[in-house]
Amino acid sequence: MWVKTVGHDLILLRKSKIRPHKAFVMPDFEAPTVLVSDKYDYVELWLKRNSNRKARILWQQAENFYRASLSMPNESRAILAYYCILNAVKALLEAKGIKYSQLHGVSGKSTGMRTSLCNEISTIKSNGIFFSINKYYGSNFSGIDVSLKNVMYNIPFVHRAYTVTYRCSKELFIPLKDPHFVRQNGGSEAWFCAEIADEKYCDNKVMDRQRGWEIDKSVSDKFIIRRKKRFRWDESLNSKEDRINELLSYHQKIRRDIKYIHGDQRLWYYKRNDRASDLLNWPVPSLIFVAMHRLSELTRYDPKKLLCHFECQHNWLLTEFMNKATDNFIDQIASDITGRELMVPGYR
Numbered sequence: 001m002w003v004k005t006v007g008h009d010l011i012l013l014r015k016s017k018i019r020p021h022k023a024f025v026m027p028d029f030e031a032p033t034v035l036v037s038d039k040y041d042y043v044e045l046w047l048k049r050n051s052n053r054k055a056r057i058l059w060q061q062a063e064n065f066y067r068a069s070l071s072m073p074n075e076s077r078a079i080l081a082y083y084c085i086l087n088a089v090k091a092l093l094e095a096k097g098i099k100y101s102q103l104h105g106v107s108g109k110s111t112g113m114r115t116s117l118c119n120e121i122s123t124i125k126s127n128g129i130f131f132s133i134n135k136y137y138g139s140n141f142s143g144i145d146v147s148l149k150n151v152m153y154n155i156p157f158v159h160r161a162y163t164v165t166y167r168c169s170k171e172l173f174i175p176l177k178d179p180h181f182v183r184q185n186g187g188s189e190a191w192f193c194a195e196i197a198d199e200k201y202c203d204n205k206v207m208d209r210q211r212g213w214e215i216d217k218s219v220s221d222k223f224i225i226r227r228k229k230r231f232r233w234d235e236s237l238n239s240k241e242d243r244i245n246e247l248l249s250y251h252q253k254i255r256r257d258i259k260y261i262h263g264d265q266r267l268w269y270y271k272r273n274d275r276a277s278d279l280l281n282w283p284v285p286s287l288i289f290v291a292m293h294r295l296s297e298l299t300r301y302d303p304k305k306l307l308c309h310f311e312c313q314h315n316w317l318l319t320e321f322m323n324k325a326t327d328n329f330i331d332q333i334a335s336d337i338t339g340r341e342l343m344v345p346g347y348r
Helices: 039-050 053-069 074-095 129-136 148-153 156-165 204-208 240-254 284-301 303-310 315-338
Strands: 002-004 008-013 106-110 120-124 145-147 173-184 189-196 213-215 224-227 258-261 267-271
Touching: 039 053, 039 074, 039 315, 053 074, 053 315, 074 129, 074 284, 074 303, 074 315, 106 284, 120 148, 120 284, 129 284, 145 148, 148 156, 148 284, 156 258, 156 315, 173 258, 189 240, 189 267, 204 213, 284 303, 284 315, 303 315
Parallel strands: none
Antiparallel strands: 002 008, 008 173, 106 120, 120 145, 173 189, 173 267, 189 224, 213 224, 258 267
């Protein structure tokens, strides 16, 4: 279904705009938002009805590690938080029928004498659980070395803490308002668009440098950005199933640039792609996995160095990460497992 507007038509499902979905790979665009007070309970019930017992046991383990981590100080918490993340990933892979090695797929080391996040290095392996989750997301980072500092720079929910900590760093994430999909008036070409939510980011020069994106100059009273590439939405020629499949493929591509932050609102951000030297074009769960893995290694093998990190200039950044990482990770994985958007009751 569609509704005609100035310059383009709104594409509708269930009489509502089609908006970006939390689920990265197979979102159920036609399903209503699920209001849940406990995501762990909902996903466990979903797995009981739709998957195998092993996936459900792994999800239960993820919850157990999460609950235990809440009572731990940050200097010890990373181990339990990492095993929560690890088991949640394995539950997803089991639910999707994806084979995986039991190896973690990441190794870390400290370089240099100075206590600095740029000296905490993670190496991505060519097999293991991390390799499999990235394959699920359509990515492969094998053989790459990344610093903990660079990983933190690319995570949306700690990006503000990062830019405050490292004052010379420019912001990567631009807040969006009313993100949705439209199609050409009278045609079948469709695309994603959104309004820039804060006027300080309404910069023509910045958007002109974004690869694959452009300003919608047909709209004069708002600063609208849109993806250059199109997909087909033709109700006269294509079945509903074919149109949804086109949307799914296109949606997975835009989610590489469009990120969200878990909370009581749907907060979407465009991630700038013009800062090549610092940019990691990774799904957010992959970034969280690597960062938490490195912190868990320090917790186990070098707690003295970890304590030094929490006593340095970046202590607030690390604290923000520890406080928010697991909830953001589980929110994403829960949506990927079920294909549904999960929100707390009373969300706006």
